[in-house]
Amino acid sequence: MSTTDRQPLDGVSVGILVAQEGTEEVEFTEPKETVSDAGADVVVLSSDTGDAQTVNNDLDEADAYSVDKRFSEVSADEYDALIVPGGTVGADNLRADEDGVDLIKQHRAENKPIGSICHGPWTLVEAGVVDNRELTSYASLRTDVENAGGEWTDQEVVVDDGVVTSRNPDDLDAFTDAIVEEFAAASE
């Protein structure tokens, strides 16, 4: 490969979290494809291996996706960046997984970048990484984010010290652009 073929996320390891059920399909597939196309090595992480059942519009069954590794068998050292999709049920399930939340906590303790969209930021609240941080999310999470000490703003994408957040699937273009930029910057 010539140097002109170099991609912004070459050599960058990205973990994408998915719930056993209820993750919003497009918030999983689009960021995954974007960072992969940008050269990242992407690993799909969940509570258990096997298939993760995603949804469309929160309640309609969508496709199932293969999980690479369990939260309990990985450590934050293995990933340069993390992605947490939404889906109301999926995000609620993810925040209830202690190993998944601990992964986010350890990851942010090293100040490494994370992108989360829609209901995904509940996991950031759960991991205690929202205090004094500016972020956005699906609008219904605003009170939870503010009660956790975060400064919630209504923008398509917010970037604060490596934490990239967006409001809903309509923001996916801005979200994927921003995570590629932040993940690349952090791995330079």
Added chain:
Amino acid sequence: MSTTDRQPLDGVSVGILVAQEGTEEVEFTEPKETVSDAGADVVVLSSDTGDAQTVNNDLDEADAYSVDKRFSEVSADEYDALIVPGGTVGADNLRADEDGVDLIKQHRAENKPIGSICHGPWTLVEAGVVDNRELTSYASLRTDVENAGGEWTDQEVVVDDGVVTSRNPDDLDAFTDAIVEEFAAASE
């Protein structure tokens, strides 16, 4: 009717909130049936009239139920007590309805009793009625409840100053017993 036929909730008006979609069916139907059997006049309230589509286990389509009145056309004065079921998507939708949240806020401003189960207590967080209150909920809401100033405890039912809360559908017997008792006491 002889005096021996008197029911504990005779003459008590109860509003039960339901989301347009995603309310957990059994957390709607069982409390509704119980307070109705105990003599209450029950009114089904939602963002809009027509049918509300409920679910089983958060994601599986269950039956649809007819809505009596919109949140926007009722006032807290009309109800002696309120019930807020869970369902992850349903409770998230309810908390996003300003009129629904305002109804809860006004209801509690008059210190009238309310029962909420599972993910339903998100609406209590949203209405700002959790601070300095002891309550329970589905376990994943613990952090949101505590960040809102509530004291979260892991019990099948918690009653604090007219606020009755339970954790999940397995607690329904304890929940329905407690709401009948609290609603009756408050209307004496």
